Amino acid sequence: MLRFDILTVFPEMFESPLSSGVVGKALKNKIIDVRCLDLRDFTSNIHKSVDDYPFGGGGGMILKPEPIFEAVDYLKQDSALKQSVPIILLSPQGSKLDQSKAENLAKNDRIVLICGRYDGVDERVAKHLVTEEVSIGDYVISGGELAAMVLIDALTRLQRNAVGSAESIKDDSHTSGLLQFPQYTRPSVFREWEVPSVLLSGNHGQIKLFRERESIQRTLERRPDLLDGADIN
DSSP, X not given: OEEEXXXXXXXXXXXXXXXXXXXXXXXXXXXXXXXXXXXXXXXXXXXXXXXXXXXXXXXXXXXXXXXXXXXXXXXHTSTTSOTTOOEEEEEEXXXXXXXXXXXXXXXXXXXXXXXXXXXXBOHHHHHHTOSEEEESOSSOOSOHHHHHXXXXXXXXXXXXXXXXXXXXXXXXXXXXXXXXXXXXXXXXXXXXXXXXXXXXXXXXXXXXXXXXXXXXXXXXXXXXXXGGGOOXX
């Protein structure tokens, strides 16, 4: 079982995403476990504030280091939390999440996720606590909670028996380093648009070749940058 410990200011954000789809089924079937820690529970001030103004001035508020370190110290009281457990800060400054990174992270049995908020996180968290910073893309969102959900979903579907068909995972875009080939289902003719005849032929060799060619062509047209690391032999 892969366990996620999430450090967040908004634990309620995870209730709906964790209750449905692949992640919801994986939780129900005990393939994964997700536990949220409210950072406000690890503050020492009467107002339970987790942020403060940045030294040196500037706009926005910064997540304070104390509640984050205290929350991780609390987790470390559990003897099952090994020294090798990744402690990940979801951050726009982190290394970009891709399928290769997801596959490597999915090999762990426990991961701690720290959700950044406001205008940033005190740098001492990044320097002295986390093992890695991870970004889900080059754009700005309001906080690390949504990024954590993306990471949880990506890693969950790589767990054994989390997805109904292992074949579907193998054919996913980016799993092979290429975009997925075009897919079709019934009816074979819809508004005069026909499904490619090779897919109706029953010739599995020709279907495989068609899909490989379409996958390479689609990647060349839409994401040629992926071809450098793709296996297209």
